[in-house]
Amino acid sequence: MFQSLTLLALAAVVSAQTVWDVTVGGAKAGFTFSPSSTTAKNGDIVRFTFAGPMGNHTVTQSTFAAPCTAVDGGFDSGYAPVGLPAGTTTTSQEWNVTITDETKPIWFYCKQALPSPHCLMGMVGAINPPPSGNTIDKFITAAKAVTPFPPQSAGTGPGIAATTSGKPTALTSSSSDTASGTDSATGTNTASGSGTSPSNTGAPGGAAFAQTATSGGAVAAAVLAGVAAFML
Numbered sequence: 001m002f003q004s005l006t007l008l009a010l011a012a013v014v015s016a017q018t019v020w021d022v023t024v025g026g027a028k029a030g031f032t033f034s035p036s037s038t039t040a041k042n043g044d045i046v047r048f049t050f051a052g053p054m055g056n057h058t059v060t061q062s063t064f065a066a067p068c069t070a071v072d073g074g075f076d077s078g079y080a081p082v083g084l085p086a087g088t089t090t091t092s093q094e095w096n097v098t099i100t101d102e103t104k105p106i107w108f109y110c111k112q113a114l115p116s117p118h119c120l121m122g123m124v125g126a127i128n129p130p131p132s133g134n135t136i137d138k139f140i141t142a143a144k145a146v147t148p149f150p151p152q153s154a155g156t157g158p159g160i161a162a163t164t165s166g167k168p169t170a171l172t173s174s175s176s177d178t179a180s181g182t183d184s185a186t187g188t189n190t191a192s193g194s195g196t197s198p199s200n201t202g203a204p205g206g207a208a209f210a211q212t213a214t215s216g217g218a219v220a221a222a223v224l225a226g227v228a229a230f231m232l
């Protein structure tokens, strides 16, 4: 146990990869991405958690000019049902976007049309939007002004300025290994609302290591020193 946590800590230190959490829908957030705007560097992961129940949303890449239309070559999570339609799993799902060009704004929306188009309710978001000009606030306003809701198609992928993890995956105990590594590296579990996943409960050490991912070289060095001491 300790050794695997140590390896995870080392991986976090070496990659310096940051995971940014965005909640998709859910009881608290409603028809929104929360937060709606994220700033992320190349190699960083934006982890979308389809929170439920209930909801059935998408994360679909669009453009500033056409907020509610899938852009050619853009990413598309596809629908991630959480308790909706009835009978589907009520387990939250997660889906990762990895940034490949931090200089380009990434605009996205939810293409769900029921009970009424989520995009027109302002269910849109951005990664690395400019602080002035085409801002996230203007994007949200533009989405709400789209009329009529355009016909929807699947994104053709793989993503513009980003790549994805494939299809959304349910947060289950059997699939927690990878997530566990990510969680330990970033310490963003509490913010994501996924605290019930097994990956969080088994690793009191994870919280300690989490700080190494965000607080810089001194702590990283301390961890390495600790590892060295452990190996002696």
Ligand SMILES: [Cu+2]
Pocket (backbone or CB within 6 Å): 025, 031, 056, 057, 058, 110, 111, 112, 118, 123
């Ligand atoms: Cu939606």
